[in-house]
Amino acid sequence: xxxxxxxxxxxxxxxxxxxxxxxxxxxxKMVRELMQVVLARKPKMCSFLEWRDLKxxxxxxxxxxxxxxxxxxxxxxxxxxxxHRFVELLDKYFGSVCELDIIFNFEKAYFxxxxxxxxxxxxxTSKKSVLKAIEQADLLQEVRVCDSLNWCPCAVHFSMxxxxxxxxxxSVICVCLSSACLSQEDESPRSVLEEMGLA
Amino acid sequence: xxxxxxxxxxxxxxxxxRTQAEEREMxxxxxxxxxxxxxxxxxxxxxxxxxxxxxxxxLGYPAHFGQxxxxxxxxxxxxxxxxxxxxxxxxxxxxxxxxxxLMTNCIKNDLNHSTQYVQGLALCTLGCMGxxxxxxxxxxxxxxxxxxxxxxxxxxxxxxxxxxxxxxxxLMEMFLPATKNLLSEKNHGVLHTxxxxxxxxxxxxxxxxxxxxxxxxxxxxILKNLIMSGYSPEHDVSGISDPFLQVRILRLLxxxxxxxxxxxxxxxxxxxQVATNTETSKNVGNAILFPLLxxxxxxxxxxxxxIVDCLKDLDVSIKRRAMELxxxxxxGNNIRGMMKELLYFLDSCDPEFKADCASGxxxxxxxxxxxxxxxxxxxMRVLTxxxxxxxxxxxxxxxxxxxxxxxxxxxxxxxxxxxxxxxISQQPLVQVASWCIGEYGDLLVSGQCEEEEPIxxxxxxxxxxxxxxxxxxxxxxxxxxxxxxxxxxxxRFSSVNRIKKVVSIYxxxxxxxxxxxxxxxxxxxxxxxxxxxxxxxCSTHSLLTGGRTRSHLNETGLVANLGLHSLTFMYLQLCANxxxxxxxxxxxxxxxxxxxxxxxxxxxxxxxxxxxxxxxSGMPSMNGLKIEFTFERSNPNPNISVITIxxxxxxxADMTDFVFQAAVPKTFQLQLxxxxxxxVPALNQGNITQVIRVLNPxxxxxxxRIKLTYTYKxxxxxxxxxxxxxxxxxxx
Numbered sequence: 001x002x003x004x005x006x007x008x009x010x011x012x013x014x015x016x017x018x019x020x021x022x023x024x025x026x027x028x029k030m031v032r033e034l035m036q037v038v039l040a041r042k043p044k045m046c047s048f049l050e051w052r053d054l055k056x057x058x059x060x061x062x063x064x065x066x067x068x069x070x071x072x073x074x075x076x077x078x079x080x081x082x083x084h085r086f087v088e089l090l091d092k093y094f095g096s097v098c099e100l101d102i103i104f105n106f107e108k109a110y111f112x113x114x115x116x117x118x119x120x121x122x123x124x125t126s127k128k129s130v131l132k133a134i135e136q137a138d139l140l141q142e143v144r145v146c147d148s149l150n151w152c153p154c155a156v157h158f159s160m161x162x163x164x165x166x167x168x169x170x171s172v173i174c175v176c177l178s179s180a181c182l183s184q185e186d187e188s189p190r191s192v193l194e195e196m197g198l199a
Numbered sequence: 200x201x202x203x204x205x206x207x208x209x210x211x212x213x214x215x216x217r218t219q220a221e222e223r224e225m226x227x228x229x230x231x232x233x234x235x236x237x238x239x240x241x242x243x244x245x246x247x248x249x250x251x252x253x254x255x256x257x258l259g260y261p262a263h264f265g266q267x268x269x270x271x272x273x274x275x276x277x278x279x280x281x282x283x284x285x286x287x288x289x290x291x292x293x294x295x296x297x298x299x300x301l302m303t304n305c306i307k308n309d310l311n312h313s314t315q316y317v318q319g320l321a322l323c324t325l326g327c328m329g330x331x332x333x334x335x336x337x338x339x340x341x342x343x344x345x346x347x348x349x350x351x352x353x354x355x356x357x358x359x360x361x362x363x364x365x366x367x368x369x370l371m372e373m374f375l376p377a378t379k380n381l382l383s384e385k386n387h388g389v390l391h392t393x394x395x396x397x398x399x400x401x402x403x404x405x406x407x408x409x410x411x412x413x414x415x416x417x418x419x420x421i422l423k424n425l426i427m428s429g430y431s432p433e434h435d436v437s438g439i440s441d442p443f444l445q446v447r448i449l450r451l452l453x454x455x456x457x458x459x460x461x462x463x464x465x466x467x468x469x470x471x472q473v474a475t476n477t478e479t480s481k482n483v484g485n486a487i488l489f490p491l492l493x494x495x496x497x498x499x500x501x502x503x504x505x506i507v508d509c510l511k512d513l514d515v516s517i518k519r520r521a522m523e524l525x526x527x528x529x530x531g532n533n534i535r536g537m538m539k540e541l542l543y544f545l546d547s548c549d550p551e552f553k554a555d556c557a558s559g560x561x562x563x564x565x566x567x568x569x570x571x572x573x574x575x576x577x578x579m580r581v582l583t584x585x586x587x588x589x590x591x592x593x594x595x596x597x598x599x600x601x602x603x604x605x606x607x608x609x610x611x612x613x614x615x616x617x618x619x620x621x622x623i624s625q626q627p628l629v630q631v632a633s634w635c636i637g638e639y640g641d642l643l644v645s646g647q648c649e650e651e652e653p654i655x656x657x658x659x660x661x662x663x664x665x666x667x668x669x670x671x672x673x674x675x676x677x678x679x680x681x682x683x684x685x686x687x688x689x690x691r692f693s694s695v696n697r698i699k700k701v702v703s704i705y706x707x708x709x710x711x712x713x714x715x716x717x718x719x720x721x722x723x724x725x726x727x728x729x730x731x732x733x734x735x736x737c738s739t740h741s742l743l744t745g746g747r748t749r750s751h752l753n754e755t756g757l758v759a760n761l762g763l764h765s766l767t768f769m770y771l772q773l774c775a776n777x778x779x780x781x782x783x784x785x786x787x788x789x790x791x792x793x794x795x796x797x798x799x800x801x802x803x804x805x806x807x808x809x810x811x812x813x814x815x816s817g818m819p820s821m822n823g824l825k826i827e828f829t830f831e832r833s834n835p836n837p838n839i840s841v842i843t844i845x846x847x848x849x850x851x852a853d854m855t856d857f858v859f860q861a862a863v864p865k866t867f868q869l870q871l872x873x874x875x876x877x878x879v880p881a882l883n884q885g886n887i888t889q890v891i892r893v894l895n896p897x898x899x900x901x902x903x904r905i906k907l908t909y910t911y912k913x914x915x916x917x918x919x920x921x922x923x924x925x926x927x928x929x930x931x
């Protein structure tokens with residue numbers, strides 16, 4: 001895959017991922033041109049078209065066009081499936097995803113895409129696996145572990161001094177040490193909770 | 200300084216802008232704030248600011264001042280920072296700028312980080328946008344990670360290795376050891392990415408391909424498990440277990456199996472199984488069938504029926520693949536059945552396919568036709584169904600084919616005539632039909648064909664041809680064909696007057712091509728009527744396509760290897776009494792080329808000038824080309840000398856498109872038979888022979904002007920010479 005574009009029916013770009021080194025000017029030109037071509041297509045037309053020296057595979061989901069450019073020898077039928085898989089991942093992650101989700105959380109959409117594809121190829125064919133990885137990575141963003149936390153009885157996890165009222169807190173913070181990202185900052189447990197909006 | 204606004208806040212604000220100008224203003228304001236924040240080296244909000252910058256970049260605004268900030272984020276210890284930093288690097292940095300190299304060290308450290316998600320980020324960034332320099336520096340780290348037991352990292356390392364190999368192919372060797380047990384993994388992610396890596400290596404290096412051939416049994420086993428195993432919710436897509444992996448394995452098998460019998464054997468059964476088990480009602484099934492179809496054809500022969508069914512699929516890409524594959528599968532055994540399907544396809548397919556399909560049908564029919572009649576019938580079917588889509592070069596090819604099927608001439612012309620009665624809109628059909636009618640019109644009306652009902656309609660035939668001339672549907676090329684056909688019929692039908700009339704009308708046609716033909720034919724009627732029967736017109740299609748004609752020897756062997764115009768010229772020139780008087784040294788007019796005359800010529804006069812400029816150019820042996828004359832009087836008529844010329848070539852290059860022309864004084868008559876070929880091979884490796892018959896009733900001394908034209912090393916060459924030292928025995 002050379003690149004993937006997401007754009008709205010009004011021609012607004014929502015996501016662009018390039019898998020080959022291309023100059024900024026050329027990217028803009030190609031995006032503009034391709035948007036024009038795809039937006040002009042009628043509903044019953046084939047999902048595949050030839051553009052420049054590439055094959056374009058596109059599919060419309062509600063108000064968003066998902067558009068991939070693949071090489072001559074690539075399988076465009078499976079590319080359609082790749083697009084669909086990506087949409088399914090977004091859907092599972094955001095819960096019934098719509099265009100607004102992608103507008104307001106574009107960085108998350110990128111994170112999901114980067115967990116699913118690399119260099120234009122699929123990293124993992126299991127939906128569950130990809131979503132789990134995203135989830136775990138998201139957790140790393142949220143958790144700050146510091147010295148003042150107590151060791152969990154299992155001696156592997158850190159845990160907050162739990163208050164019985166807040167089960168969610170303990171389940172969120174209880175993360176396996178081997179994949180935790182350790183922060184150097186001096187933080188108290190309370191400030192961590194505040195940061196998370198839970199205190 | 201107040202905290203910079205949050206990302207979502209900014210997005211919301213910008214979306215409220217009602218005009219492009221308003222949006223630009225908001226963006227500029229925010230950019231200024233971000234810039235000053237960057238200047239203050241604010242660590243806390245750098246992440247937030249870069250995220251906002253990325254949003255504005257997506258809207259199309261410049262964001263290059265954030266590049267260094269991305270690098271700072273990547274170097275940060277916070278996971279959130281790294282995540283946005285790497286994203287920013289992938290979006291804003293590119294390998295053309297040296298600044299990207301500053302990432303290399305950070306990535307190196309992160310590849311060795313204790314947290315796999317950080318390692319993942321580094322691998323992902325390197326695998327998506329790593330430049331060649333970065334790849335060179337970090338290939339070792341990637342190779343290390345390829346050997347890890349952590350499947351999360353292993354799969355990413357495999358794809359990263361693919362990128363490294365694409366950027367720096369020389370590094371491929373170093374990944375070889377790590378590939379050893381890649382396929383023994385159970386994890387589908389690792390399997391998939393490993394197959395991608397193996398495919399990349401095999402595609403790039405024949406040595407790698409040979410090395411990995413031993414993996415075929417393993418790949419086959421994995422594929423088998425995928426198909427045979429029960430439902431796996433994790434990998435299921437519309438009832439098919441991990442189609443992505445299946446497709447990739449099939450693609451690799453195709454590469455490994457190419458021109459290797461053992462491998463192909465090993466795969467045959469599994470390919471058959473995949474084909475039979477794959478449900479093609481959903482796209483995903485067809486996605487699997489696609490690489491399968493590209494694999495070794497022997498295995499695929501078994502699935503011919505599946506492939507033929509694909510011709511009826513609704514999806515355009517599938518139809519095209521199926522069509523291409525169908526043609527590849529056609530052989531002597533299945534030609535009848537396959538052709539039936541393909542012709543049906545030709546009837547109903549979209550216009551974009553028709554030209555290719557028609558060409559394919561012609562090729563296949565030519566190779567494997569079980570009988571001449573079947574062949575002609577197939578051609579007829581194509582011409583009548585998709586006649587307008589047939590390629591231009593098909594017409595002369597078909598004519599040649601028909602010419603060679605001598606026993607089918609009657610049948611062919613009958614069928615073509617009938618087709619013409621139905622429909623004159625499809626030009627290739629009309630052109631082939633006109634040509635055939637002109638050539639075999641006598642067979643048409645004589646009722647020689649036993650299989651069909653004979654047509655008893657001479658005048659109707661002329662009606663039809665004339666109809667073509669006047670119809671709006673006919674292109675100029677078609678009109679040319681019809682006029683020539685009508686002319687040819689003048690030697691076969693008795694309605695000469697009618698034909699003469701038609702021909703003279705077109706002598707003043709606006710279409711110059713038609714006009715010229717008509718004028719020449721007219722001249723034939725007027726002055727050289729006796730020659731008309733002598734001329735059995737040969738293939739003329741070279742005039743229309745500009746390509747070379749092939750010589751067509753008929754019973755009397757009169758026809759020379761020339762296009763029709765040149766043929767007419769030559770005979771007219773040679774037989775006319777107004778030919779230049781060599782001995783008298785008359786002034787001659789300019790040579791008239793086979794291109795367009797500006798006014799219709801009168802009875803042959805100004806048309807005729809073979810040699811133009813009277814400069815004599817020495818001996819017949821020039822520039823390495825030697826012409827030898829031999830004589831005999833085998834003919835019962837003592838006034839006719841039979842001279843044979845032998846053209847040979849001592850230079851190091853062949854002389855092609857060789858044409859020999861001759862002119863004699865007006866008391867003689869000259870006839871040129873077909874040459875043996877029109878290539879004089881280099882270095883005396885062979886020669887061209889051509890027979891000249893000279894009628895010399897007045898027993899005068901024979902003199903001859905000869906003109907030689909040929910192509911030598913790509914350039915056209917013309918030579919003139921006079922020959923007047925014929926031995927007296929040759930003409931006395």
